[in-house]
Amino acid sequence: MKVVFFGATSGMGRSLARAMAARGDRLFLLGRSPEELLRSAADLDVYGATPVKSAVCDLLQPETFDAALASADAELGRFDTVVIAAALFGTQDQLEADPALTAAVLTADFTNTILFCEVARKLLLARGGGTLCVFSSVAGDRGRKPVILYGAAKAGLSFYLEGLDHKFRAAGLNAVCVKPGFVKTSMTSGLPSPPFACGPDDVAPRILRAIDRGTPVVYAPAIWQWVMLVIKNLPRFVMRRIGF
Amino acid sequence: MSFIPEFTIMPSTQCQTLATLSGWGRCPIVQGREIKSDDLCTASLDANLSRGLGRSYGDSSLPGRASDTVVNTTLADRLLGFDERSGILRAEAGVSLAQLNRVFLPRKWFVPVTPGTQFVTLGGAIASDVHGKNHHIDGCFGNHVLSIKLRVADGRILDCSPGIEAELFWATVGGMGLTGHILEATVQMRAIASPWIWGESERIAGLDAMIDGLRLAATQWPMTVGWIDCLARGQHLGRGILMKGRWAEVSEAPRQAAKAKGRLRVPFALPAFALNRASMKAFNFLYYRKHYQPLVQGIVDPQSFFYPLDKLDNWNLIYGRRGFTQYQCVLPYGNDNGPARRFLERFVAEGGMGFLCVIKDCGSEGRGMLSFPKSGISIAIDFPVQGAETQRFVNRLNELVAAEGGRIYLAKDTFTLAEHFRAMEPRLEAFNRVRRLWDPTGKFRSAQSIRLMGDAA
Structure with missing residues (x-):
């Protein structure tokens, strides 16, 4: 595969990118900080065999998207896979207290992520298809007290990806919506670990398999599919009472 | 924003x-x-x-x-560069030796020194200046560290190496994190002929045979360690199994690297009564007896050779809710292995219930200012914590170790008193002097440094 990877410098993105590099996929990294990009590219150079290049791309600056994807194309020579693991996060308490932060999270995780997907989708479809893998979240499966705002953005993103899958699968575009449960990364550090919490290296193989197969929705770890099935079917009077 | x-x-x-x-x-x-x-x-x-x-x-x-x-450094785990020709690796401090093994063993490179678990970080290995089965030849981990990036108390990030800021470097190697934050390190990896071990294990009847066996094996083998039945007394005192190994030649080894094996978990802290004198005695006896042939040889997976306990996640939970401690000391050889014998005799006489006991001859003292190993016999014993009784027990062991000219290993220690530590560590003053030089306000401290090194509580 020739992969453009937005958000490979930390967390699950880092683990997934390593798994790709280790099996010989070619990678091009996009991210906000040039220094972080260089460090992660060096890391992936050791895990893989081919040198990894990168370009700056900021989820809060949609005007950077076209140029970033163009430089990826120039470097890789027609990429066939785009992964977006980049996102912003804030806890419900932080977001409620800070409207500017709320605006940033909603813009980055919903509007701008979808704008990026649109650029990538058009490029992929123009070359006969490919895979667009986007990290959404189990937070987008149901309105829940601890993730109302973040979850709302992710819910919108999940809907968008489902629509893409319906419309463009026949044309060769595999939209893969990743719904991680609680994974111990720097994003979740400081939050109390619920049951079934696991590390990023534990979920990377499952996500990679979903990309290979073009699975439209993948929960990682797998147990969250069943957890969310229950949560989605709980009546409202229960959801109002529990803190989950 | x-x-x-x-x-x-x-x-x-x-x-x-x-x-x-x-x-x-x-x-x-x-x-x-x-x-x-x-x-x-x-x-x-x-x-x-x-x-x-x-x-x-x-x-x-x-x-x-x-x-x-x-x-917590564990999320900072990136590899920043590896030179296939020289074997020099630069990485962030939070990468674990387990991760390094996964990446480098199949490529026939290995960490220069490894302790008995691979679940330690690069930074931790340097801060504790860990040693392993090859100590008699290769010394501690710090011997193979070419440089580190260290954040010191005033906020600066310094490059330290044996050539630059050498004093700070050698205070940091084995310095238990008390000189600053290790952010990155450059390490000389070791080229190996194959990702397999050729190993030999031998049943040993008593302490003299064990120590003599270790010292003889040290002249012939790059890696050695002994396990002893620490509940055996009298003429059986020090009986156990002596393990020796070297990296296998290509002609001896299977073509593929060993596959990663599944690991088991201890699901919860076992009740305190699960480990008692009878169960420990049974374990030690069976471990000794299952080695029914006097000598076993063959190809071994490095995972089982270096890390037998890593197969069981959370094995610390078998000691129950009160937890356990490991007492590790190094004692001079002395005459007729006297110090080690007196130590084990006191351990048994004081009613010690050791579950696992590891014995190893150490090579000469390294340059780390507080680095643990020095020429002599290192003995490490795990035992459950039993309130004030454990404190009294460790005090008694420490009195003997100090009198014999030995010292304890800070990475294992929980109960040593400051007075005993000072008696064993004439090096403490020099170490504290370097700390004060770089950290005049005493920013860096741990619960242990307050307990042992005179840091203000």
């Missing part, structure tokens, strides 16, 4: 959460502030101590005061 587009908690909240922290022995357990971030540069700015995978047994990775902050 600036945002980081990768998944990241907002820097303002870079959460100083109250976490329940303990070492591998699960005693003591404290509430403390822990920051976990893949951005060590930012996270380490105001912190009082770095902490890796928490495999030191006692309180060396625990915050010294309730208001202190420790940085």
Whole structure:
């Protein structure tokens, strides 16, 4: 595969990118900080065999998207896979207290992520298809007290990806919506670990398999599919009472 | 306001959460502030101590005061460069030896020194200056560290090596994190002929045979270690199994590297009565007896050779809720192995119930200012914590070790008293002098440094 990877410098993105590099996929990294990009590219150079290049791309600056994807194309020579693991996060308490932060999270995780997907989708479809893998979240499966705002953005993103899958699968575009449960990364550090919490290296193989197969929705770890099935079917009077 | 587009908690909240922290022995357990971030540069700015995978047994990775902050380095695990020709690796401090083994064993490179678990971080291996089965030849981990990036108390990030800021470098090697935060390290990896071990294990009837066996094997084998039945007394005192190994030649080894094996978990802390004199005796007896042939040889997976206990995740839980401690000391050879014999005799006489006991001859003392090993016999014994009784027991062992001219290993220690530590460590003053030079206000401290090194509580 020739992969453009937005958000490979930390967390699950880092683990997934390593798994790709280790099996010989070619990678091009996009991210906000040039220094972080260089460090992660060096890391992936050791895990893989081919040198990894990168370009700056900021989820809060949609005007950077076209140029970033163009430089990826120039470097890789027609990429066939785009992964977006980049996102912003804030806890419900932080977001409620800070409207500017709320605006940033909603813009980055919903509007701008979808704008990026649109650029990538058009490029992929123009070359006969490919895979667009986007990290959404189990937070987008149901309105829940601890993730109302973040979850709302992710819910919108999940809907968008489902629509893409319906419309463009026949044309060769595999939209893969990743719904991680609680994974111990720097994003979740400081939050109390619920049951079934696991590390990023534990979920990377499952996500990679979903990309290979073009699975439209993948929960990682797998147990969250069943957890969310229950949560989605709980009546409202229960959801109002529990803190989950 | 600036945002980081990768998944990241907002820097303002870079959460100083109250976490329940303990070492591998699960005693003591404290509430403390822990920051976990893949951005060590930012996270380490105001912190009082770095902490890796928490495999030191006692309180060396625990915050010294309730208001202190420790940085957990494990998310900073990137490899920053590897030269296939020279074997020089540069990496962030939080990468574990397990991760390095996964990446490099199949490529026929191995960490220069490994302790008995691979679940330690690079930074932790340097801070504890860990040793392994090859100590008699290769010395400690710090011997193979070419340079480190260290955040010192005034906030600067310094490159230290045996050539640059050498004094600070050698205070940091084995310095238990008390000189600053290790952010990155450059290490000389070792080229190996194959990713397999040729090993030999031998049943040994008593302590003299064990120590003589270790010293003889040291002249013939690059890696040696002994296990002894620490409940055997009298003429059986020191009986056990002597293990020797070397990297296998290509012609001897299977073509493929060993596959990763599944690991088992201990699901919860076992009740205190699970480990008693009878069950420990049975374990030790069976471990000795199952080795029914006097000599076993063959090809061994390096995972089972170096890390037999890593097969069982959370094996520390078998010691129950009160936790356990490991007592590790190094004693001079003396005449007729006297010091080691007197130590084991006292251990048994004081009613010690050791579950696992590891014995190893050490090579000469390294350059780390507080590095543990020195020429002699190292003995490490695990036993459950039993309140004040354990304190009294460790005191009695420490009195003997100090009198014999030995010392204890800080990475294992939970109970040693400051007076005993001072008696064993004439090097402490020089170490503290270097610390004060770089950290005049005493920013860096741990629960252990307060207990042992005179840091203000």
